[in-house]
Amino acid sequence: MNANLRQQLVNLTGLGVALIAWTLIAVYFGPVPAGTSPWVFFLQLTVNGLILGSLYALIALGYTMIYGVLKLLNFAHGDVYMIGSFIGFGVLTVLGGPLSPAIPVVLLVLCMFSVAMIGSGLLGLAIERFAYRPLRDAPRIAPLISALGVAFFLENSALLLFGTSYRNYDGFTLVSYDGLHLGGDAGVFVQYLGLIVFVTAVALMIALVALVRWTRLGKAIRAVSFDREAAAMMGIDTDRVIAGTFFISSALAGAAGVMFGLLFSQIYHLMGFLAGLKGFTAAVVGGIGSIPGAMLGGLLVGLVESWANGYLNGNWSSLVVFGILIAVMLVRPTGILGTPALQKV
Amino acid sequence: MTERSDHTSEGVEPDENRGIGVDKWVAESDDRRERHSGFRGRIEHLWEILPPAGKLALLTPAIVVPFLPISNGNLYNYGIFILIYALLALGLNVVVGWAGLLDLGYVAFFGFGAYIYAFLSGTHSAAGHTYTHHWGAERTIPIAVLVCALLGVFLGSSSRRLLGDYLAIVTLFFGQAFVVFTNAANPAGITNGSNGLANVDPLTFFGGRIVIDTTRGYYWFLLGTVGLLLVVLYALSESRTGRAWKASREDPLSAELMGMPVNRLKIMAFSFGAGIAGLAGSIFAAVQTGAFPQNFGTTVLIIIYAVVILGGSGSLTGMIVGAVVIVASNQALDSTSPPNLPRILFYAAVIAAVYFTLKSWPQRLAAFGGTALFGLLVHAIVGSVWSDGTAGEVTSGGFLDGAIKNWVLIPTDPSRLAVYGYLMLIVSVTVLVQLKGWWRIGVLVPTLYLTAFVWENLMIQQPSVTRQVLLGLLLIGVMTIRPQGLFGQAKVEVV
Numbered sequence: 089m090n091a092n093l094r095q096q097l098v099n100l101t102g103l104g105v106a107l108i109a110w111t112l113i114a115v116y117f118g119p120v121p122a123g124t125s126p127w128v129f130f131l132q133l134t135v136n137g138l139i140l141g142s143l144y145a146l147i148a149l150g151y152t153m154i155y156g157v158l159k160l161l162n163f164a165h166g167d168v169y170m171i172g173s174f175i176g177f178g179v180l181t182v183l184g185g186p187l188s189p190a191i192p193v194v195l196l197v198l199c200m201f202s203v204a205m206i207g208s209g210l211l212g213l214a215i216e217r218f219a220y221r222p223l224r225d226a227p228r229i230a231p232l233i234s235a236l237g238v239a240f241f242l243e244n245s246a247l248l249l250f251g252t253s254y255r256n257y258d259g260f261t262l263v264s265y266d267g268l269h270l271g272g273d274a275g276v277f278v279q280y281l282g283l284i285v286f287v288t289a290v291a292l293m294i295a296l297v298a299l300v301r302w303t304r305l306g307k308a309i310r311a312v313s314f315d316r317e318a319a320a321m322m323g324i325d326t327d328r329v330i331a332g333t334f335f336i337s338s339a340l341a342g343a344a345g346v347m348f349g350l351l352f353s354q355i356y357h358l359m360g361f362l363a364g365l366k367g368f369t370a371a372v373v374g375g376i377g378s379i380p381g382a383m384l385g386g387l388l389v390g391l392v393e394s395w396a397n398g399y400l401n402g403n404w405s406s407l408v409v410f411g412i413l414i415a416v417m418l419v420r421p422t423g424i425l426g427t428p429a430l431q432k433v
Numbered sequence: 434m435t436e437r438s439d440h441t442s443e444g445v446e447p448d449e450n451r452g453i454g455v456d457k458w459v460a461e462s463d464d465r466r467e468r469h470s471g472f473r474g475r476i477e478h479l480w481e482i483l484p485p486a487g488k489l490a491l492l493t494p495a496i497v498v499p500f501l502p503i504s505n506g507n508l509y510n511y512g513i514f515i516l517i518y519a520l521l522a523l524g525l526n527v528v529v530g531w532a533g534l535l536d537l538g539y540v541a542f543f544g545f546g547a548y549i550y551a552f553l554s555g556t557h558s559a560a561g562h563t564y565t566h567h568w569g570a571e572r573t574i575p576i577a578v579l580v581c582a583l584l585g586v587f588l589g590s591s592s593r594r595l596l597g598d599y600l601a602i603v604t605l606f607f608g609q610a611f612v613v614f615t616n617a618a619n620p621a622g623i624t625n626g627s628n629g630l631a632n633v634d635p636l637t638f639f640g641g642r643i644v645i646d647t648t649r650g651y652y653w654f655l656l657g658t659v660g661l662l663l664v665v666l667y668a669l670s671e672s673r674t675g676r677a678w679k680a681s682r683e684d685p686l687s688a689e690l691m692g693m694p695v696n697r698l699k700i701m702a703f704s705f706g707a708g709i710a711g712l713a714g715s716i717f718a719a720v721q722t723g724a725f726p727q728n729f730g731t732t733v734l735i736i737i738y739a740v741v742i743l744g745g746s747g748s749l750t751g752m753i754v755g756a757v758v759i760v761a762s763n764q765a766l767d768s769t770s771p772p773n774l775p776r777i778l779f780y781a782a783v784i785a786a787v788y789f790t791l792k793s794w795p796q797r798l799a800a801f802g803g804t805a806l807f808g809l810l811v812h813a814i815v816g817s818v819w820s821d822g823t824a825g826e827v828t829s830g831g832f833l834d835g836a837i838k839n840w841v842l843i844p845t846d847p848s849r850l851a852v853y854g855y856l857m858l859i860v861s862v863t864v865l866v867q868l869k870g871w872w873r874i875g876v877l878v879p880t881l882y883l884t885a886f887v888w889e890n891l892m893i894q895q896p897s898v899t900r901q902v903l904l905g906l907l908l909i910g911v912m913t914i915r916p917q918g919l920f921g922q923a924k925v926e927v928v
Contacts, residue, residue: 155598160598161598161601161602214859214863217863217866218863218866218909218913219909219912219913222913223912223913223916226912226916227533227916228598229529229533229535230912230916231912232535232598232601233535233738233742233908233912234908234909234912234913236537236735236738236908237735237904237905237906237907237908237909237912238905238909239905240731240735240901240904240905240908241902241905241906241909242905243905244898244901244902244905245855245902247898247901248855248891248892248895248898248899248902249852249855249856249891361731365602365605365606365609368602372599372602406609406613407610407613410606410609410610413602413603413606414591414603414606417591417595417599417603418591418595421595421599
């Protein structure tokens with residue numbers, strides 16, 4: 089067993105112990121609204137957190153994959169997610185809106201997902217072409233600044249095109265307000281829509297893992313992540329692989345955008361900023377560059393946010409998430425499942 | 434105009450312009466000598482050997498003249514804005530330009546400076562607390578600077594463990610935490626939440642013996658501050674510390690091995706920049722007699738970055754020129770500027786971009802002539818098929834009204850078409866970069882016309898959003914075309 093694997097196992101064990109300890113603390117000492125049992129309250133928050141976390145995991149996967157191939161933090165990723173959300177809304181509107189859909193709801197939702205994913209994927213390709221490809225060999229600070237420019241451009245383009253008003257998906261009208269009652273009427277309530285979102289996210293993640301593990305493109309992506317120059321020398325068209333990675337990552341972000349719209353209804357031009365930060369947090373907590381890490385990190389960030397919302401004042405939940413991020417980055421910059429980067433001289 | 438070529442071989446003391454990559458510099462000496470012949474070369478050479486003060490003196494008229502038409506006789510107001518951004522850029526330049534650290538929480542220091550000044554010089558009551566400090570500026574400004582510098586040490590200490598991207602994101606959180614702190618947290622009413630602190634005293638020194646409360650007064654005070662700071666920063670950049678910053682920026686590992694305390698240098702850079710931002714913030718609070726959370730958001734951060742990047746990070750002259758260019762163009766794209774100014778600036782920028790992208794005259798002529806003809810043709814066709822398509826009103830047309838009305842399509846209800854046009858514009862620009870030669874001209878012509886269409890029907894109606902879109906594009910453009918900005922020095926890679 090090598091040292092890296094051992095470290096990851098230690099991290100995972102630590103995480104497990106911390107989660108169990110937290111569960112007990114939250115259940116026995118946490119404030120609970122009147123008339124609810126502490127276990128039900130805790131589990132309800134956990135379920136909500138897992139659904140939210142699956143969304144963050146999709147965003148985090150994009151960060152992690154792009155970081156893998158380019159060693160670059162794509163600041164614009166959160167805004168790709170926002171654009172994806174707007175594309176989904178556009179499809180919804182064109183096909184009749186949530187109240188009177190022109191085609192069966194299943195097809196409509198499928199359409200929204202696929203068009204948003206393709207649209208944001210293409211947007212990702214364009215971003216890569218304009219803002220990152222010319223800067224492949226520039227000092228590291230250059231692509232970061234140009235990424236900042238892209239993020240600002242996308243945000244304000246959305247503002248220019250769609251204005252400041254919120255757009256409403258009305259996802260629950262579209263699908264159903266109903267859900268599963270686990271453990272009777274006083275038990276944990278899981279909305280069907282949340283379940284759909286969670287299952288879709290997991291399916292996308294499985295598809296991604298399969299793609300990275302078993303296809304030619306996936307193999308090339310792994311090779312480029314490992315060592316770009318060596319991959320290029322082995323005859324891999326690195327530009328193409330990087331473009332492909334951008335397409336996949338951005339498509340996942342677009343899917344997450346549609347999911348957000350379905351779940352939380354209201355979308356607006358600044359929604360990408362915070363979601364992007366949280367997705368990034370998830371990627372770092374899980375270990376940037378690691379695909380399972382990003383999924384784990386996403387779920388964790390979702391859980392933390394949901395618990396913080398339930399047990400603390402809502403204003404503080406993002407600060408708690410960021411506090412955890414900073415702590416992780418200072419104490420264990422490689423995250424839970426990351427591999428330590430060797431500094432080459 | 435690269436700045437690193439004023440050396441002949443007379444054994445002069447090497448200056449900072451030589452940068453780190455001496456090997457390449459030596460290898461290029463013949464090219465440089467070549468470049469210095471001829472009229473243009475001579476002018477460039479003269480410019481290069483001019484000391485920074487002389488450059489500024491020459492640039493000043495160039496700086497002032499463009500403002501005369503847009504200022505409505507209110508030149509001092511613009512001056513104040515420019516100087517505050519220049520101050521901020523000078524501070525950020527220490528962090529980004531010299532030490533090479535990406536600090537995205539910089540705007541928070543600006544905010545802290547403003548809030549500290551506002552809190553200590555005015556009467557505020559919020560959430561059941563009343564604070565009546567009316568301290569003199571000779572105490573509040575140093576306090577603001579010191580507190581910000583200390584916060585800079587705090588934030589900079591995270592740079593011990595974090596590099597590049599991680600540092601950027603942690604600083605971004607710091608900026609975000611500041612917004613939450615002022616807006617939502619508001620402990621004991623000290624920041625007054627989203628309303629901010631109003632009714633702040635003007636700059637009052639020594640118990641009211643010196644009071645600066647006029648626009649003109651602020652202008653001269655700021656000018657003095659910036660001038661003083663330029664002197665200090667120039668000395669600093671030539672000093673041991675300044676050189677050590679640049680060395681640790683180029684190669685932290687080698688710098689460490691040469692015995693430089695890289696971590697301490699980074700923290701110093703952070704706190705120095707933060708202190709300058711605090712200074713700018715405190716003056717800003719006095720100028721606008723208040724501190725409001727919305728003044729310290731991402732937009733301001735991007736503007737400061739645009740100044741630094743356009744001016745050329747690392748160059749002091751660049752910061753001033755960058756501040757002038759960015760603030761002036763920002764103000765020109767304002768709803769209060771004279772009717773045709775934004776339009777002329779925009780078209781001039783587009784034409785300049787096309788001019789410099791296309792290398793040969795036949796191509797340029799084809800592009801411009803083709804666009805003019807294409808526009809007339811489309812206008813005629815659409816006008817005959819769909820009369821509403823050309824019947825709209827030109828927004829603030831002025832003397833260009835007729836020309837635009839007869840060339841650009843302006844539908845009576847452009848809202849939806851303009852959105853599609855904008856999206857199509859993005860697509861066609863993307864296609865454009867993939868093409869070469871005459872194919873490119875073929876796509877360029879409709880793209881240019883589409884640009885005009887989008888500008889006239891969408892962008893000109895929302896100038897404040899448009900300028901932010903353009904700022905984002907500017908950051909991308911400068912980074913990809915000329916990463917060293919206007920006055921910065923090109924990076925020289927030593928292999």
